Amino acid sequence: MARRKMIYEGKAKIIYEGPEPGTVVQYFKDDATAFNAEKHAVVEGKGVLNNRLSEHFMTGLNAIGVPTHFIRRLNMREQLVRQVEIIPLEVVVRNIAAGSMSKRLGIEEGTALPRPIVEFYYKDDSLGDPMVTEEHAIAFGWAQQHDLDEMVSLALRVNDFLSGVMFGIGIKLVDFKIEIGRIYDGDFQRLIIADEISPDSCRLWDIETGEKLDKDVFRQDLGNLADAYTELATRLGVMPRKSGNGTGPKLVP
Ligand code: UDP
Numbered sequence: 001m002a003r004r005k006m007i008y009e010g011k012a013k014i015i016y017e018g019p020e021p022g023t024v025v026q027y028f029k030d031d032a033t034a035f036n037a038e039k040h041a042v043v044e045g046k047g048v049l050n051n052r053l054s055e056h057f058m059t060g061l062n063a064i065g066v067p068t069h070f071i072r073r074l075n076m077r078e079q080l081v082r083q084v085e086i087i088p089l090e091v092v093v094r095n096i097a098a099g100s101m102s103k104r105l106g107i108e109e110g111t112a113l114p115r116p117i118v119e120f121y122y123k124d125d126s127l128g129d130p131m132v133t134e135e136h137a138i139a140f141g142w143a144q145q146h147d148l149d150e151m152v153s154l155a156l157r158v159n160d161f162l163s164g165v166m167f168g169i170g171i172k173l174v175d176f177k178i179e180i181g182r183i184y185d186g187d188f189q190r191l192i193i194a195d196e197i198s199p200d201s202c203r204l205w206d207i208e209t210g211e212k213l214d215k216d217v218f219r220q221d222l223g224n225l226a227d228a229y230t231e232l233a234t235r236l237g238v239m240p241r242k243s244g245n246g247t248g249p250k251l252v253p
Contacts, residue, residue, distance in 0.1 A: 011037055012050070012200060022183075024083045025074065026196070028054075034219040036128050041218065048076050049229040050198040052251060055079060056238050057162065057197040066157045068193040069181060076251070084181025084194045088142050090121040090129060091151055093159045094175040098203050101175075116159050118152050123179075150191050151180050158193065166204060169235035171213060174203035199229050 007024060008015040011033045016025040028047035033040050051073065058070035069081040094117045097107040101117075120137060121129045137143045143151070158178055166173045179195035195201075199214040206213065213232045218225045233239040239251055 012047075013196065018080060018083065022083050023071065023080055025078050026051075026081050027078050028196075032200075032215070032218045032225060034215065036125060039219070043218070043225045045226040046200075046229060048251070049226065049233055050196060050200060051077050051079055052238050053198045053229070053233060053236070054196040056236060057165070058193065060165065061158065061161060061193060061197075064161060066154065066161065066193065067190065069195075081194070082181075082183060082192065084183050084192060086123075086179055086181045086194060087147065087151070087191075088123040089132070089137060089151070090123055090177050090179060091155045092119045092121065092175060092177045093117070093155050094119070095159070095163065096172065096174040096203075096205075098174050116156060118155050120148075120151075121177075147191060154178075154180060154191060154193060158197070162197070162202070165236075167207075169232075170207050171232070171235070172205045172207055174205055176202035199232055204232065 004025065005017040006014060007017060012029055012031055014027040014029065016027060018024045028051040030042045030044055030047045031040065032043045032046060055070065055073045058068040061068050062070060069084055071080040071082060073079045094101055094113060097105075097111040097113060098109045101107060102109045120132050120134070122132045122136070122142070123129060134145070134148050137148060138145060155178060159173070159176070162176065163173045176197070178193055178197065178201070180191050181194035182189050183192055184190075202214050203216060204212070204214045212220075212222060213228045215225070217223055217228045230239060230242075234241050237252070
């Protein structure tokens with residue numbers, strides 16, 4: 001039975017109408033997809049973990065003055081967030097070469113980049129999210145120059161924050177993707193971080209062992225995805241280490 005009106009269903013989340021104007025509810029599903037949804041599986045517990053992990057990162061960003069959509073977690077799978085107008089550009093920040101950059105430019109995976117590199121991809125699944133330049137974004141009206149400048153600045157602030165958080169728990173932040181939305185305060189528009197920040201949209205490598213703790217575990221069949229995300233959540237202190245009594249994941253209140 002639907003409790004509220006669905007606005008949109010994506011690959012990993014459902015968006016419902018929020019309790020008051022200007023808010024929506026994000027529901028995290030257990031679905032994992034890769035390669036533009038050609039590969040799909042249901043990973044039990046993933047939604048619960050990503051709800052909690054995204055809350056952790058967004059709360060931290062809010063606390064240091066980087067504006068995000070996050071208002072509060074509602075339950076195990078849902079969070080209340082500000083409704084935004086999503087800019088149809090995925091913003092990727094890379095610190096270390098991997099994935100599509102390594103393929104496209106022939107740079108060996110794991111090579112540290114001389115500086116963080118910010119890229120834009122046009123959000124369109126039917127086109128496979130092609131990489132675009134600022135010229136495309138401006139010419140086709142997806143964003144203006146001042147929006148793009150602010151998006152780069154926000155993305156680099158997220159990069160500095162997340163890199164530090166990850167380093168503190170023995171993990172290298174290789175790259176990540178964020179989405180940014182517009183909100184309107186009267187006549188003024190502001191850009192804020194939206195969507196989610198979770199291991200679904202980051203590459204995270206253990207500094208000592210190189211073990212992957214992100215969605216590449218699913219993409220490359222490296223093991224159980226929920227175990228990798230649980231390890232990340234445990235290191236972050238979002239979940240207690242399992243006592244071994246086999247009763248399944250427990251979240252810290
Ligand atoms: N990414 C994402 N959603 C996408 C494409 C990429 O979250 O639709 C993330 C991905 O998890 C990685 C970063 O963005 O952390 C860079 O991805 P890349 O361009 O290397 O693409 P991939 O190799 O994952 O296809």
